[in-house]
Amino acid sequence: MTFVELGLRPELVRAVAGAGYTDPTLVQERAIPVVLEGRDLIACAQTGTGKTAAFLLPILQQLAGGKPLRHPRALVISPTRELAAQIGDMAKRYGMHLRLRSAVIFGGVGMEPQQRRLAGGIDLLVATPGRLLDHLGRRQASLGNVEIVVLDEADRMLDMGFLPDVRRILATLPATRQNLFFSATMPDEIEALIRRTTHAPVMVEVTRRATLVSTVEQVVHPVEMTRKKDLLQLLLQSGEMGQTLVFTRTKARANQLVRRLEQSGRRVVAIHGNKSQNARTRALAGFRTGAIDTLIATDIAARGLDVDGISHVVNFDLPNVPEDYVHRIGRTARAGKSGHAISLAAPEEHTQLAAIERLVGTPIRRQHIAGFTPATDAAERSPQRRSQAPHVVRSGRHRSGSGRATASPSGGGHTRKRFGRGSRPTRRV
């Protein structure tokens, strides 16, 4: 299947070719025809599958076929500022040969430039929920012309407490419209929202699971909770780790880690919800160019982060929700390249580790680092079997181009919950 065969107009085909895409990814192949048909869509797909283009390309095509109006005809609601900015950038890239106007609005920056942008007339609006409601409340935005709405990363909206805001926004939209929902998992609240909002939706489900297992080298280093910082410092000093993304459970732990790792000669920055928008944008830009080589993030801050060339993802703390492990390690090994996922697992994180292994469907290799084995593990292991090397991490490719996101698309999934009987979509693609 090619982009031409999917029914995209030449301007869009030229733009995706310019972006270096040769073939559509699985979610694009399945979702684009559905959106072009004007049907409602529910897509279970996470970052890295090419989901953004799966909704942007057919939306741009629909917009290009209509008359420009003052108020937006398409609206994309995104949970985070970073993701909204990325979607806005991609809309510009894919729409470069079309005469369409798009705008991105999110909180943490001044309202006035956004207000001017909204007043100037736009076709596609990408927005975070809170800031969009602010503009609607001041009558600086009107959603009365919206024909297509996208809810991106719907499960994250729920996790971040945005669902009431999203419901209020949806209530202001024209009743006759096309609804596109994208969510990596399907919690009850999202399922209920979908049931109430959509009409005869088509469901598309893809995961990167098979790709992750085959291209990310996963390892667990057992270590006491109190020794994690020392171990991470040792690993980072090994000289084998390139662009590294480290996940911590809390903002406080992210900050502590920055202070500690700065002493290891790495260029380290944290991104989390307490950082200003400017600080977050600067950190991401630095990480993209390589001026920063270690980014410490909480799950929410890293949501939707699209950075090529991450060679190592470190789970400094194991996630409580096992699906987050897959989200996290999906940041490395983009475009079918190899990558490394290193998990520092304390004895008290045994339950989370077991849940992750159940989800990925295979045991993850344990590698004991001399001097860091937890007392409980040491008692069970013979000294000969313990690794004497301070650190062994096979070096991977540290940079990857913007190639195909889904090297081996697979069916099946790891949604938290599947659709119940009452809400089963009419067609499964």
Ligand code: AMP
């Ligand atoms: P997403 O899942 O939307 O976050 O996209 C992940 C990455 O895949 C982005 O860097 C896109 O530029 C890239 N991408 C999207 N579609 C394709 C494609 N058909 N071929 C190659 N790369 C793609």
